[in-house]
Amino acid sequence: MGSEDFGKTYLAEDIHKLDENCVISNLKREQVVSNVSKSSFKAIAIPLIAGIIATSGVGCRTVSSSSPNLQTSTSPPKETENQCSTDKLIKKSGNLFGAIEVGSKGVKGKVIQELPTLNEDGTKLIVFRKEKIEDRNVNAADPNSKLAAVEAVKLTFQDIQKRFNISCEQIVIFGSSGLAQKAPAAHKEAIVQEVRQATGRAMKFITAEEEGSFVFDGVVPEWRLKETVVVDIGSGNTKGAYLDSNNKHITFSLPFGTADFAKEVKKSQGNIDFTKAAENLKQKQLLPQIASEVQLKPGMQTLPRVYLGGGISWALSTLTLPCSKEYTVKGEKQDRLDSFVPISSENIKTFYYNATQDKKALFNPDLSNCSAERREEVQKDIAKIKTDIFSEDQLIAGAEILRALNQELNFSGKQVFFVPSAKDALPIGYLKQQLDKAEKDADK
Template sequence: MKKQFCLLLLLSGLALSGLAQPAPNASAAIQFIKLGNTLREVDKPQQSIELLLRALPVVKGKDLYWEAVAYENLGLAYNDQENTTEAIRYFQKAQLIYKALKYTASETAMNELIDGATGKKEYAGIDIGSSGIKLAIFSTKLEDGFYTKLIRSKPDSPNVTLISGTNQSFEAGQAVLRAYVDSIRQHKIPAERIYVAFSSGINDGLGKQPGLRRKLYDFLSAELPKGVQCDTTLTAAREAELYTVGAIPRKMWTSTSCMDIGSGNTKGGYYDDNQSFHAVSFPFGTKSLPALIDKDRSMGLEQYRQEAQRIIKTIADSTLKKTNADLIGLQQRRTVGFGGGIAWAMVTYLHPEKAGLTAIPLTASDVERFKRLALTDYQALLHPDMTDITDATTRKKAEKDIANAQSQFNEKQIIAGALWLEAVVRAYDNTTTAKRLVFIRDSDIGWVTGKFLEDVNRTYERPLASEAK
């Protein structure tokens, strides 16, 4: 790999050394256009621009396709330099030619790149969960032929226990949603780019109480903008798929499985080689497990610790050790993308120095240490040593995350969540395939962002498939 990279730089140097030479012929111009894009990938946008501008006059008006590609690559290079005006100008030039050539997929991609450069095309997703309401405002970015998300705003989510079904919790949720809708209005996001849904935890938790579920729906729907409805059809399997789309890069789908441990349930899955999604779900979560362990909330902590270990082992033995094709498929994936509140709490407490990172590698030792501290030294877990964090921004973010974790989870919930997380990780390790565990930050809003990523990817894929025929 190192030799290939050195060769690339050598070829780049040779090409650029000829900039003062006469204009290249058509064949060399095409090579320059392709090389221009490669130079972008090795973080040399200015050299890319110089090479592309030299090649452009050779193909302009003579080969429309390569003229459009040159414009597109120029737009990308200027975008890398954050020169929005020039980037948009060249994207628009490329778009017009692609349209004339009837290359619909390329035309659609240019439209998305223009929207991305201007920052105008933003989306909003609202997750109404069993223990809170979350908002994500984001835009999309085209990478490797598929769309990824760029978070523009993700407010801290107050702890609102909607699953309790009380008027107080419903009114608190209504107030949170009202504030979120005001934020969406400030971003001027139209109704067709706003997605609001009951999470599977709400649907499962209130599924046997249709009156309460309808009451919550009426409470919250009153705050939504005109033309926006709340989706109440989400299942754990569907949420798991959207979570995968929203949290995992497309190129990693076939080698990665996901597991999201939420407040009310645990769901996950994986895509096979045919792009079919296989979901698994379990009706156990960080905040629903304590209700099973301590039904009347009367146990002292010592009794609770013993009972939590017994009950969660029984649940794990009866659910996670079942032999079925989907569970085996999960085990065969090398990388496991973890999300959910308890995984976030573990990373927050054990690795405050990684507060600014999006993807954080984990080990089975991290999970075991988290469980051990939860059971034997809870105060030490809640107050990690941060003396080695010298970066002020990272330290501030870590302190904020720790305060949020302390407010969102009590000791009994942390104990139950840590035990369940360990059981899930052990189920994954029950295989000869070596595992790489990765915590994915912002995965708590992964499925609401996944809904739009799925939509825009399909919009892009349809004309691409049509052109391939």
């Protein structure tokens, strides 16, 4: 609209009649009049407005009645379709960001806070835990569940906006490496396109190698970057990363995880019991695969610190070291015990023995040193491990993976930690990469 048009007034109802999908931007409130105007004005209103649109180059775009252009700054938009000014990440206001992960087991949303300085764990990005975003269980890998998956993303997107008043330009969406491996190419492309249509945001599928680097960035303190290798044991694969002398991520991905290895053991079991079959398959597959990767990427074995992530690492920590106590950080070179739980080779041996020989001891660890609050939390976690998350076979399979890593990466000669925050590391690492990219683009 040209500057000469700002003195004119228009009927609100006639603006609608032009085209219900048309918007004339930058109209002042006093330029839109009610239907009490004279009919002679009304007769010329529509052609006048149409002429203005044609000559000024103002186009039509799809907006909802709650588009950000029509909202106050305190009310988040109610609809999401095509509302974003760009599909890229842009820091507009505030220090909160949204991250949505589309995985093979569902859609997860996190609200992440950017701190002004490094916190005591050596990071500037943390999960904002004021309120939890609901996980939405949908099989996104199934083409028949495409509509449900896109709807889950849209609902999570709206939830983050409404509850935390986060600009849509500050929300990122990505597909996990597990989903990328399982879903057909055409199905993945369809999800990307429909998510963009539903939210206005770009969605990218990440690889297992990228996932390893994001988890690394999400958990390793600034002062531990050059001395740490991260190993994240998932259900379908094991991935990780470390930094080389040029600060470049060296990533690795191993084709086994807790659930998938348990399936492979079942296939090879024959007439022997599961424990023996798992031991055999570890010798035949796991150890050679790890050794081969270590030969190409020696930092996996030579760096002095190992950070463990993934569900089986959490089970190991919960069932063998349930009452780890917090201590105060006295210098930036120290690690808080509640954030980094020390794991020894003996803990892994105990976990394996109990998983294979003594189930009663496995699910009844000593809680005498736990606070009342921690004891209640651990008991709930043990119940989840026992009945919801792992089968007995998967616990044995996971224990064998830990034993194989312990052997090939030489845990006995290192400082090894389970990192509870690793469960949130992927969205934090992905957001960190996107923020770094946005900063570089801004500099250009």
